[in-house]
Amino acid sequence: MVKVSVVIPVYNVEDFLGECLDSISNQTLKDIEIICVNDGSKDKSLEILNEYAARDERFTVIDQENGGHAVATNRGMKLATGKYIFFMDSDDILELTALEDTYNLAEEKQVDFVIFQAINYYMDTGKLVEAENYSMNALADFVGDSVFKWSDIKDYIFKITVTPWSKLYNREFIMKNNIIYPEGLVFDDNVFFFETLFAAERITFLRKHLFKRRWYSSSSTTSGAKHFTNYIQICDLIWQTFFRYGVFDEFKEELLFKKFRTNFYWYRLIKTEFKQLFLDMLREDYQRIASDEKFKEYIVSNLTDPQKLIFEGVLKFKNYKDFNVLYKQYRLLLDQENLIKTYEKEKQLNEELLSSSSWKATSGLRSLRHSLK
Incomplete structure (x- = not known):
């Protein structure tokens, strides 16, 4: 059994796919399989996938008619054989130590899934910008390095990003609970997240920014479609x-x-x-x-x-x-x-501030400064 299965649904991302695949194939954790499901791309995405598969036997490329993100991801899940599973977006970038870091922590803590941090990468400016919705610092401060479940973090469950690419899941946990992405809809990761959250008995948090979320003007989340x-x-x-x-x-x-x-x-x-x-x-x-x-x-x-x-x-x-x-x-x-x-x-x-002891203690100094003006 390989340590981690990486599932990558792919649709018309020829401009960014190479950088994404490089960030997966060059992971410091080598014992992985990379399952790419081409979801009816009309550009050169399938050609790029086949080029990577030709030189790296860890790649499996599936080509299917367009069915949407959920259909492609669910198909990739069925083919996965790893102990853990990671869902990668085909236009984003994973830090090279991400799978090793999260795998080691998952093994150490024996958890159903690991949550980790991500950061925004703005294509227009080339800047990396931290945002609370992906950093989840409030949750990180609360849980520290503990193992927890949803009932331990009731005040934070709507402050956790639903994105699957900020988690490493135990595949047996996913299979045992029959959790899949709802097909035929976008924003399917919202449902998947809450299903996994409530089903999990053991969760932990890794306070590292291991994922770069690419933002660009033609993104599906900004298209108005x-x-x-x-x-x-x-x-x-x-x-x-x-x-x-x-x-x-x-x-x-x-x-x-x-x-x-x-x-x-x-x-x-x-x-x-x-x-x-x-x-x-x-x-x-x-x-x-x-x-x-x-x-x-x-x-x-x-x-x-x-x-x-x-x-x-x-x-x-x-x-x-x-x-x-x-x-x-x-x-x-x-x-x-x-x-x-x-x-x-x-x-x-x-x-x-006005009622604080430090403010009261310095009142004499403020009066003196005022009289000297």
């Missing part, structure tokens, strides 16, 4: 996961907030030609929520004014142009809320 509507269905699948593990009621506030916040993040980014479709799908989703007495009661008593405004607006306005007028008002209210929160936070900090 029709598939942005998929997140509405993804939210439903996430909710189903929480229901299945019996923890929905415990996290319903965060789940509702996530639904509102993320749906409208994608609505803002989707191209104009798809906004009507997005609004129609969202209305159908919100009508289901509004018809459930449990959620209706929660919405009335717990949603903020901007959230209530947008919830009612989705149900009321049938035309996206009419809804957009309301959406602009929603954005203004959010900005006002953020300003108030910032003001209140600064006010609290000032009050804490």
Whole structure:
């Protein structure tokens, strides 16, 4: 059995694929297999994969008709034979010690998966920029080098990046729990993450930035394409996961907030030609929520004014142009809320400073300095 199976779904990434494959084939951990699933690429991606496979026997190349990220990844998982499995994005870069570092830690701690840090690599500027969503420093501070499960980190489960490429998974753990990516949808990693999180008994964190997340203007996450509507269905699948593990009621506030916040993040980014479709799908989703007495009661008593405004607006306005007028008002209210929160936070900090012993102890010096002016 090889130590790590690397699964790489590939679709039209000829400009970045070589750098990605170099970062995998040159890993300091040599006992790996590299399973590349070409998902109907129309560029030279398959040719590049075959070139690497011709000179490195650890490569296996599968060519299939386009079925989407989940279909390609699930197929790669079925072929994997390693003790651990790593899911690589075909346009990103893995640090050369990443698999060795995470494998050794997984073996030492005997965990279901290892979480590690990533960093943004902006193509336009060539800069590496750390962001909390990929660094997860708050979680790292809390767990240290311990072994934990989801119930130990309840305040942090929505602060962990869902991306599969920031984890090394025990393959037997994945197989035993029958966890796969939901097919036919983008953002499928959201569902996969929460399935693994709730199923895992032993998790650990490695505080190292081992992955470079490439950002560029033609990325699928910035395209504004029709598939942005998929997140509405993804939210439903996430909710189903929480229901299945019996923890929905415990996290319903965060789940509702996530639904509102993320749906409208994608609505803002989707191209104009798809906004009507997005609004129609969202209305159908919100009508289901509004018809459930449990959620209706929660919405009335717990949603903020901007959230209530947008919830009612989705149900009321049938035309996206009419809804957009309301959406602009929603954005203004959010900005006002953020300003108030910032003001209140600064006010609290000032009050804490003024009441601190160090501030009081230096009052005489400040009075003297003032009198000498």
